[in-house]
Amino acid sequence: MKSSNNTTPDALLDEGHGKPIVCGGCELLCEDLTTQSIQSGTGCVLADNWFAHGELQPESMIDEKNTPLTEAIGMAAERLLSAKRPLITGLVSTTIDTIQIACALAERTHAAIDANASETSILTAPTAVRVGDVTADFEELRDRADLAIFWGCDPIADSPRFIERFIQPVPHNGVRRTISIGPTPALPPSSHDLHFPVAENQLVSLARIVQAQVEQKATNRPSGALESIADQLKKSIDTAHCIGFISTTTEQTGLVSWSLSHLIRSLAHQKPSFGIRLNAGTATGGGNCAGASTVCTWRFGSPGAIPYASIAGSEFLPAEADAQRLIERNEVDCMLIIGRIPSRIEDLLTRSPQPKTVIHVSDTFPLSQHKNSIRLGCASLSHSTEGGMLRSDGRLISLQPFATSQQPSIQKVLNDLLDQVAVKTRRRSTP
């Protein structure tokens, strides 16, 4: 990997090629990479993509023209305050303190705020699933679970190193077996790694049957094949000492997660059992989904899909006021995208029939410029940014910047934007 245009080339050498670094490419927030491994290729496509963006030269522009950053920030504040319906999105490639500044901006401008995480685009999932969920962190799965059950998920697609880091190591109590339930096996099938091909629309029924067996209740016996799989699953569960269920939040009804939560809760009364939920990582643009949803929850009472941000209390409208739907319905006229742009948002804006004002604060700008766009360039998010991100199991991970930058940090750019919004708001309200 080449050194970044906006970094001091000697910084890498000064600090040593083997310095440990953190990857923010997906929610695993891997801490076991080094500067040497990113230069030679990490073996993880998402990570290589995350670090490659440090090579681009940030720039500040207004309406296709290069502009000094302070001037572009002033114009961005003006356009945010003039918008009828602003939306703040992105967020997940940035740190917790950056997201807090974004929330303050959302309050000041009465903006909608949503990080475009899959859970806020699902009507039922965020509320139904979290009631009484039994969870654990990834290391508990790695160290304790002698049976890992992948429930309708393909972790390799969204969190490429999940298997390598948390399933392949031998647990403290001996050998680990895995079972994949769903269309795709998480591991190549073998005597220790079973795969039961179950259609997505049968995952809820299967969870309900296994739960009934665990609780020794009668079932409606809907399908011989499904019941046979449930019997085999129950046998494996009976012989295990500690069971981890791994699922994702990608299915649209939320019922798979709901039924799995109930199964895990029933099992947890009998033996150590817990769920690990992985978010869809590839489309979000970064690994701090948990940080974005947690900060929004602290501040506004909900993880996202907030139509108007207010510290006095905000509505929570999943699958209604999430970023994707607000853009699809052309309900926003100005967007502030903070950090790397999620690919779903990029696709929507590329084919959006109605042009919007797009203010983008980032170290890379894949969107083409148009007459209503403002770019605010900042230091590399992957090479030069300090701060913390939250892993989806709640563990705080501190980034390890390894290169200095001539550009201001994203926190500084956003703080300056917040100051400008405050100044211009005062001016507007002064008679």
Ligand code: SF4
């Ligand atoms: S699995 Fe995710 S966090 Fe880990 S190296 Fe790959 S992209 Fe980075």
